[in-house]
Amino acid sequence: MAEVRLEHIRKAYGDNVIVKDFDLTIRDKEFMVFVGPSGCGKSTTLRMIAGLEDITSGKLYIGDKLMNDVSPKDRDIAMVFQNYALYPHMTVYENMAFGLKMRHVPKDVIKRKVQEAAASLQLTELLDRKPKALSGGQRQRVAMGRAVVREPSVFLMDEPLSNLDAKLRGTMRTEISRLHQRLQTTMIYVTHDQTEAMTLGDRIVVLNDGVIQQVDTPMNLYRHPCNKFVAGFIGSPSMNFLPARIVGEEGEVYLEGDGFHANVSYDMAQKLVDVGAREVLLGVRPDDIHDAGVLLADKKEIAGQGNVEIVEQLGATTLLHMRLGTQQIVASMPGGQEYAVGQQVPLVFNIDNLHVFSTHDERNLML
């Protein structure tokens, strides 16, 4: 059980700075997810915590102990690798027992612990197999098992589900959640998949280009993204961004852009008045765009006419890729509705969930 504290961690390869001023405290027993696009430095940060990569500057604490110069084996961590890194010449049992054996745990204790962990991960049948005789999902569970038997105070996982198919990934996701609830151990989990991040994390760190963009709970990231990057990264399908102008008319403020005219809430109107610039970026999630015809909305509420270009039926929802003015937008409609390509759909924006970003620094102007 331990808190993990990163103080102004920096990582550079020569002149190439990969991680910049990473400052974060991960609470004891917390499930923390690092998410961000490929190459943003997630793995590098995790590997610095594991001790597999040197820290260029800054301080790393696990518990109260400064860990910068402590070797990986003495950090009381366990790591699950993306490719699992199961020792190919050892059986599942030997793989799981290896770490305990290295720590000179008595044989009978090793046996008990491995069997317990194997039972909890449905691996008992497979203990005598070699990794090559396992399916992807089974290997993944062995990799988890190998980490679990060690009873570390911090679990590190680097994209552990990325080699699995979509369905298995869903199953393993709940499995990992359950594991966290049962073990009550600090977990740090790296992924580039925002769904995994949203469903697993107590809190999420959104990274871009080696810089922390925002650290918050999944819902707060979704509702109050601090900038355009976070807004676009969290949520699926991604938020639509529309260049807009703030227009004030006799105390009534609205946003106007190519092909649309959006009313805003009273709160937002107050804040928009204070924004110095007139040009902003309006952010609307696909879920917050509705069909005015279905809502029987008032004419005044209609923001614009979408021209349907592609219809993606997902069952419960239907995604409409539309042209609004000259720009592309995506809207998520209830699955029951029928739409045809070329159809004009009058659109209503949910005025309570609109986001406005600065055009010059992409910061959320409503925070």
Place this chain on the structure above:
Amino acid sequence: MLKLTRRRQDYAWGYLMVAPTVIGVLILNIYPLLKSCYLSFTQSTGFGHAHFIGLANYVRMMHDPDVWQALVNTLIYTAVSVVIGVFLSLVVAVLLNQHIRGRGIYRTIYFLPVVSAPAAVAMVWRWLYNADAGLFNSLLQSVGLPAVHWLTDPHTALFAIIIVGIWSMVGYNMVLLLAGLQEIPRSYYEAAEIDGAGPVRQFFSITLPMISPTLFFVVVTSIIGGLQVFDFIFMMIEPMNTAMEYTQSLVYLFYKQSFMMGDRSYGAAIVMLLLVITLVITAVQMKLQKKWVHYND
């Protein structure tokens, strides 16, 4: 024109492509082998004539102390050079697999013996071993030790040859092993490091098992090469050398019987003996590999 189905055509092309190799093997390997086998049951009567004498050559071999001594020499040469040579190759490969400065240069240096002309190599070693003017003896004498007659003393000659053999095999085996080492994914070592395995443990628990297929290949080919040792003896030990009896290998004895004494039939019998020994040793290794070689797919 023959009408061939698509599939037959593919096979035809396949056979055509392997034909040169197969024909080469048949003419250059299989035919001489069968011929030797036949010869070993005959007695040469000169002018290319021979008549069948059954097992007489083999009976003669059983009672020929030269054959037994050559067999012992060959086995000693093979055992010592393979054990030490493969061990050194592995050590050098592991060292060169680290991130050390100038490892490209070291790699080249270790590989040089493989591409050097054997005659030139033998000349240099003969000078190094020379009893009066050689480097080794100069070194010995400079620290007050007596000179050693490396290549003429029956106690040292075979080992002097073994050293040259090891020196010339390390480079080649090292390159093979190094390629094997570089195939091992780094994440295994990282996982082991987190699991708490130190460098020695990592070597035995990860490096060795994962390189075992390459190591197996290296051991098998080195043993076969060792059993066939000839050139270093031929080039470094003169026919009248007092240590000849204790250095000559089976292949050297075959050469001596066939080409110096002109007894092709007896030479062929010696080759057949070597062939059987090689087959038995290789077969035993193939059996034993299950115990220590880990194939990954």
